[in-house]
Amino acid sequence: MARRMNQSGFDMSIVERITTPFYYYDMDLLQATLDQINHLTAGLPCCVHYALKANSNAHIISKISSSGLGCDLVSGGEIKAALEAGFLPQQMTFSGVGKTDWEIELGLNHEIGCFNVESVPELDIINQLAGTMGKTARVALRVNPDIDAHTHKFITTGTANDKFGISIESLPLVVKHARHLSNIHLRGLHFHIGSQITSMQPYVDLCKVINNLLDHFHQSGIDFEMINVGGGLGIDYLHPDTNAIPDFKTYFKTFGEHLKLRPNQMLHFELGRSIVGQCGTLIARVVFVKETCGKKFVILDAGMTDLIRPALYGAYHEIQNLSSSGGPTETYDIVGPVCESTDVFARARQLPVTSRGDIIAIRSAGAYGESMASRYNMRPLPGCIFSSET
Numbered sequence: 001m002a003r004r005m006n007q008s009g010f011d012m013s014i015v016e017r018i019t020t021p022f023y024y025y026d027m028d029l030l031q032a033t034l035d036q037i038n039h040l041t042a043g044l045p046c047c048v049h050y051a052l053k054a055n056s057n058a059h060i061i062s063k064i065s066s067s068g069l070g071c072d073l074v075s076g077g078e079i080k081a082a083l084e085a086g087f088l089p090q091q092m093t094f095s096g097v098g099k100t101d102w103e104i105e106l107g108l109n110h111e112i113g114c115f116n117v118e119s120v121p122e123l124d125i126i127n128q129l130a131g132t133m134g135k136t137a138r139v140a141l142r143v144n145p146d147i148d149a150h151t152h153k154f155i156t157t158g159t160a161n162d163k164f165g166i167s168i169e170s171l172p173l174v175v176k177h178a179r180h181l182s183n184i185h186l187r188g189l190h191f192h193i194g195s196q197i198t199s200m201q202p203y204v205d206l207c208k209v210i211n212n213l214l215d216h217f218h219q220s221g222i223d224f225e226m227i228n229v230g231g232g233l234g235i236d237y238l239h240p241d242t243n244a245i246p247d248f249k250t251y252f253k254t255f256g257e258h259l260k261l262r263p264n265q266m267l268h269f270e271l272g273r274s275i276v277g278q279c280g281t282l283i284a285r286v287v288f289v290k291e292t293c294g295k296k297f298v299i300l301d302a303g304m305t306d307l308i309r310p311a312l313y314g315a316y317h318e319i320q321n322l323s324s325s326g327g328p329t330e331t332y333d334i335v336g337p338v339c340e341s342t343d344v345f346a347r348a349r350q351l352p353v354t355s356r357g358d359i360i361a362i363r364s365a366g367a368y369g370e371s372m373a374s375r376y377n378m379r380p381l382p383g384c385i386f387s388s389e390t
């Protein structure tokens with residue numbers, strides 16, 4: 001079949017073979033992103049874990065596991081998906097404030113690398129379940145460093161108001177407690193301050209907090225074997241093509257320069273969005289173009305059930321009309337079909353004059369897109385297709 005490429009290199013024949021809406025994944029970009037991470041961290045005492053919740057598509061996570069990264073998981077379902085994708089249990093960490101017994105047991109059974117523990121009750125239950133199973137649980141304590149990541153209030157996680165982690169004030173007692181539990185092996189400390197962080201300052205602040213803690217514990221004769229600084233590195237939603245790969249170099253360098261690790265201490269990263277965000281595009285079709293009260297609406301067959309970020313956080317995504325080759329533009333609100341007034345992808349956006357049947361691309365949708373899809377309104381889940389299959 002002759003390929004019909006639109007101006008941004010997208011093979012338009014795909015939309016004749018698969019029902020819209022669907023996610024299109026650029027697997028070459030994903031590979032280039034993984035190569036960049038592996039290149040920058042080669043030989044350093046650190047390991048990078050992929051936060052599966054950003055995108056748990058089986059094909060995507062298999063690719064990430066074959067590149068050698070570990071993974072960060074937040075549910076029993078994610079542990080199962082990660083095992084199926086070939087991630088090694090010793091390279092798995094399990095985070096989350098509300099781990100249930102079966103999820104903890106699943107992790108213990110597979111002897112995962114680390115439980116990121118968020119409270120004393122959780123620590124005690126893990127110790128108890130590990131004892132019953134004759135296992136030792138490897139654990140890091142999640143610390144709330146009370147740092148404002150200057151990101152959207154719904155995705156900041158490291159301030160005193162958030163539900164996550166153990167406060168710095170109570171940490172020394174919790175460390176002491178953990179070291180006395182017979183089925184717990186305390187490996188280190190875990191931090192995660194938020195998501196879509198685009199300035200290095202919050203990370204510099206985090207390094208200072210960690211350095212102080214490491215000094216404090218060192219004076220009490222405690223040196224941890226690992227420090228986990230979480231994830232949160234942002235992507236450029238405004239320029240998905242010019243900044244397709246985030247600035248990992250500056251990110252890793254920031255920790256290299258500001259964090260004073262002790263000899264033999266391993267540094268762990270847990271990156272989600274920055275690994276998969278730019279490789280995914282949501283492809284939709286225009287159902288109707290409608291005009292009311294002097295406003296023009298482009299109504300898509302994709303909605304908040306396929307990509308909830310605009311409705312949930314007011315998030316910005318670049319939107320392109322792939323059917324159009326330029327010409328005059330028009331101002332539109334671009335909306336979905338779901339019966340909720342927040343089902344809006346963008347307001348007052350300039351697009352080439354758009355009509356029914358046109359193919360629309362919503363860019364930078366690889367992270368927290370497909371993995372947050374729902375069946376609200378009894379809509380089918382979005383499909384997916386990969387560039388290597390086209």
Ligand SMILES: *Cc1c(COP(=O)(O)O)cnc(C)c1O
Nearest residue numbers: 051095195231232270271272273
């Ligand atoms: C969500 C999450 C991450 C990944 O966050 P990104 O912003 O996608 O990089 C890392 N660690 C923990 C504990 C998380 O909950």
